[in-house]
Amino acid sequence: MLKMTPTVLKNLFSKSSTRMYPFEVREPFPLYRGELFNDIDKCIFCKKCEIKCPSQCITVSKDKEAGTGTWICDPFACVYCSICVDVCPTKSLSMAPNHRKPSATRDMIEQVGKLKVPKKKKAAPKKD
Amino acid sequence: MARTIIPFGPQHPVLPEPLHLKLVCEDEIVKEAIPALGYVHRGLEKLAEIRDFNQMIQVVERVCGICSMLHSQCYCQGIEEMMGVEIPERAKYLRTVWSELHRMHSHLLWLGLFADAFGFESLFMQFWRIRERIMDLNEATAGSRVIVSVNVVGGVRQDLTPEQCSWILTEVAQAGKEIKAIQSTMLSDYTVCKRTKGVAALTKEQAYELGAAGPTLRASGVAQDMRQLKYAAFDKIDFEPVVEYDGDCYARGVVRFREALQSIDIIRAAISGMPQGDISVPVKGNPEGEIITRVEQPRGECMYYMKGNGTKFLERVRIRTPTFANVPPLIAFMPGLELADVPVAVLSIDPCISCTER
Ligand code: SF4
Ligand code: SF4
Numbered sequence: 001m002l003k004m005t006p007t008v009l010k011n012l013f014s015k016s017s018t019r020m021y022p023f024e025v026r027e028p029f030p031l032y033r034g035e036l037f038n039d040i041d042k043c044i045f046c047k048k049c050e051i052k053c054p055s056q057c058i059t060v061s062k063d064k065e066a067g068t069g070t071w072i073c074d075p076f077a078c079v080y081c082s083i084c085v086d087v088c089p090t091k092s093l094s095m096a097p098n099h100r101k102p103s104a105t106r107d108m109i110e111q112v113g114k115l116k117v118p119k120k121k122k123a124a125p126k127k128d
Numbered sequence: 129m130a131r132t133i134i135p136f137g138p139q140h141p142v143l144p145e146p147l148h149l150k151l152v153c154e155d156e157i158v159k160e161a162i163p164a165l166g167y168v169h170r171g172l173e174k175l176a177e178i179r180d181f182n183q184m185i186q187v188v189e190r191v192c193g194i195c196s197m198l199h200s201q202c203y204c205q206g207i208e209e210m211m212g213v214e215i216p217e218r219a220k221y222l223r224t225v226w227s228e229l230h231r232m233h234s235h236l237l238w239l240g241l242f243a244d245a246f247g248f249e250s251l252f253m254q255f256w257r258i259r260e261r262i263m264d265l266n267e268a269t270a271g272s273r274v275i276v277s278v279n280v281v282g283g284v285r286q287d288l289t290p291e292q293c294s295w296i297l298t299e300v301a302q303a304g305k306e307i308k309a310i311q312s313t314m315l316s317d318y319t320v321c322k323r324t325k326g327v328a329a330l331t332k333e334q335a336y337e338l339g340a341a342g343p344t345l346r347a348s349g350v351a352q353d354m355r356q357l358k359y360a361a362f363d364k365i366d367f368e369p370v371v372e373y374d375g376d377c378y379a380r381g382v383v384r385f386r387e388a389l390q391s392i393d394i395i396r397a398a399i400s401g402m403p404q405g406d407i408s409v410p411v412k413g414n415p416e417g418e419i420i421t422r423v424e425q426p427r428g429e430c431m432y433y434m435k436g437n438g439t440k441f442l443e444r445v446r447i448r449t450p451t452f453a454n455v456p457p458l459i460a461f462m463p464g465l466e467l468a469d470v471p472v473a474v475l476s477i478d479p480c481i482s483c484t485e486r
Contacts, residue, residue: 003312003313003316003317004250004251004310004313004317007254007309007310007313008250017257017260029264029267029268029271031267031268031269031270031271031286032267032268032271032272033271033272033277052182052183053183054179054182054183054184054185054186054187055186079186079190079275080272081186081275081277082271082277083186086285095271
């Protein structure tokens with residue numbers, strides 16, 4: 001009997017274990033996978049992320065005539081596994097440790113960037 | 129006496145998941161329980177046809193939230209064995225650490241829900257407060273609270289720094305202290321004993337014959353734990369399966385309570401024995417052949433059967449989860465129970481329906 005009483009008394013006089021949430025927010029842990037960003041200037045539209053993504057929520061397309069590429073991600077289908085971040089060869093994808101804000105409409109993240117024209121490598125000047 | 133059929137679930141206050149039982153009652157005594165499953169079938173096994181074997185890791189993780197780490201670990205072990213990949217020692221230890229963290233938070237979750245099932249709300253609160261420490265550890269070290277997503281074929285994706293290791297050790301030690309502080313309430317409080325002792329008992333022979341798994345089996349006196357198969361780092365880490373002999377709801381609670389404490393020792397041993405080195409090896413080629421792998425999930429033995437045909441898509445993935453094995457014992461111990469004891473008895477097998485129906 002009364003086994004819980006010491007614990008109850010301790011809880012009564014110790015500080016609360018929950019936070020007053022909307023007013024007091026905990027710092028996110030730096031490794032947390034919260035939101036996916038693409039630095040479109042670095043992206044080379046190689047489609048690696050589209051192929052590897054397990055939820056198939058990324059679509060990459062190139063428009064050769066206009067010289068632009070489009071990277072589309074459906075943030076509502078993304079499972080935040082960070083596989084795409086691992087495989088991206090130019091490291092243009094990154095994860096931010098904050099949650100996405102709730103949204104009432106299903107918006108896609110669509111980013112348009114310029115296609116990189118492969119530079120012709122000049123032969124390195126020979127040293128004499 | 130007239131018989132009444134009372135539906136229990138799929139929506140019921142004690143059930144987080146849709147399990148449906150038709151209880152055939154005479155007066156207030158259950159005479160028979162007829163299960164009806166199939167409310168959350170998602171066809172995850174079928175997905176193997178359109179997701180390659182690497183993408184399937186993320187799919188099997190979502191079979192069950194609470195044991196996500198162990199599902200992907202079991203899957204990766206199978207694929208690695210099929211492809212003849214030997215993963216680095218450090219990866220094995222890292223997998224052990226995360227899987228034991230998962231076992232801890234799953235058992236704490238269950239202990240809380242169990243307390244809630246017999247109406248002990250403040251005990252529920254205590255367990256879930258302790259659990260929050262483990263969830264924070266998962267979030268800070270692996271990047272997500274529940275679906276840690278650290279396994280890849282060939283090793284793991286995340287490493288633990290020495291600071292993280294020592295932080296994990298202090299946090300689990302503190303969690304252990306807090307668990308011990310409510311030990312006397314959980315294990316010897318009058319109300320708890322009154323509601324759980326002698327309820328829904330299962331003898332050793334019954335448990336064995338009906339193929340019970342995990343804590344349900346061990347609470348009936350069978351010392352069987354899949355970790356004895358020495359997967360991951362369990363060939364180096366010594367442990368004894370937790371066994372109780374009464375086979376009732378109380379014994380199942382005690383097994384899980386002691387296992388949560390045991391996990392702390394295993395985490396300690398894994399972190400102190402962790403060698404330096406790589407955390408993954410590159411894997412080339414596609415799986416071919418057939419394999420069966422087993423791991424011990426918090427709820428019991430989980431079995432994966434996989435068949436590869438040399439392409440990147442697996443031909444068949446079959447998952448047998450512990451709750452599936454625990455449904456026959458559940459049906460066996462229901463007759464004779466009072467209607468008021470049904471929620472406690474159903475929760476005592478730790479039902480995970482999403483797992484079972486995949
Ligand atoms: S993998 Fe990286 S570089 Fe390639 S398309 Fe995706 S975001 Fe762009
Ligand atoms: S985080 Fe995972 S699910 Fe989301 S876009 Fe990247 S690979 Fe796809």
